[in-house]
Amino acid sequence: MLVDSHCHLDFPELSEELDEVVRRAELAGVSHMVTISTHIRKFDQIKAIAEGYDNIFCSVGTHPHNADKELDFKADDIAKLAEHPKCVAIGEAGLDYFYDNAPREAQAQGLRAHIDAARMTQLPLVIHSRDADDDMISILKEGMEQGAYPALLHCFSSGRKLAMEALDMGHYVSLSGILTFKRSQEIRDIVADVPLDRLLVETDAPYLAPMPYRGKRNEPAYVAHTAEILAEVKGVSKEEIARITTDNFFRLFSKAKQEI
Template sequence: MTDTPLITDSHCHLDFPDFEGQLDEIVARAAQAGVRRMVTICTRLRLEPQVRTIAEAHDRVFYAAGTHPMSAADEPMAKLDELVALASHPKFVGIGETGLDYHYTGESAGVQQESLRIHIAAARETGLPLIIHSRAADEDMARILSEEHAKGNFSCVMHCYSSGPELAQVALELGFYLSMSGIAAFPKSQEVRDIFSTAPVERVLVETDSPYLAPPPYRGKRNEPAYTVHTAKVGAELYGMDYAGFAAQTEANFERLFSKVAQYKAAA
């Protein structure tokens, strides 16, 4: 275990029914694989208490909360003071996931944009990183992120990045990070790998988005944090690095962006 390079699953959903009754085993398997930390993401603010409970019960688990864009029309609109108040918890480390998704829910674009701007304001006020989901909305996403960044700095990760090269370029120019999921390991995802290959390795994170998007050799099965390793190995190959070097780089990137996690570790 001491020789295993350590990495962090920067985005998973441990509160989803797929993991019910198995969290101890899931976290233990992650640790055995070298995945020393996980950030579990709450996608509906009314469910924040149960996600917080998971983080409190497991030393290796941190959490973030927001309103997922696909749920924005079905959930109460997020309030700035509500999001800011959550940041007082020592293991609450990010705002979101939020964003825009026009693939299935384009009819709620206006509501999604309003919700996104509220989450951005919370990230700006708390200093915590914004966690962005973007699908089929590249132009609006690039515009809103640019407009809001001009109003005042905030940090951000484009989670599970699989959008186009133009949005990636805008995000990188704003100082944001791109997160690599199992999609980058799919055989037909050369476009995604090409985008990552042109991004500075200092701005790359790794994640599972589990229980979704399991990388090979588990594609089609339930994903879990331990499988972050398989995506990270693809990242190492992409950047021409050995696995230990890439793991160390993504750890440094994660702690730079999610600085509250690093501070928690130091305090512990």
């Protein structure tokens, strides 16, 4: 069985046929999914999806694109919302210097609040990082100096330095359909050096569909294609990578065990 550790089931591309999306995922061997928050103010919608299915969990947080719109939510506020029994993670939060949809100062402020919430709750922080490796390393290290917190680099497409620094801090790395793209050899080379016990798989659905569905709408069932390529990169069987990444998920997202 596989776990899609990061998808957006509240987005209209998926929410309009959610029952069918979930059914196809289960048929593809995806036992659990985490629908990830991008707006704290929409947490009611996120948690309602998780409440409606035994095998779906959720997170609470603000995507860096929306950081300047939700700076009024402090770490205590995020931690309080995360008490919901189906909420197993903080985020996604981080830095996105590719689009720069929010001021970088606001992104950094929001990220720090989410790090504090992850430390308070000991729920994993789901990190979004794009074209911001040096600043991300600096803020993550700064956060660790104030006390340890669990985290993973979601949809990893960054450089080797960020990956290795995150691993040194005890964090995890999650791979999306990007891993399957022809142009992603550098990412595959980095992943080859990531320990098996730190790897997860995800879709980031409805975005980033893996080969052979690239360019189409993504959905949790397709995580199997990313897992297949990850197995090739790591030199293990598909069955072994499914077992390993699922074990890693439940180790990192430890609150999820309460709802199995």
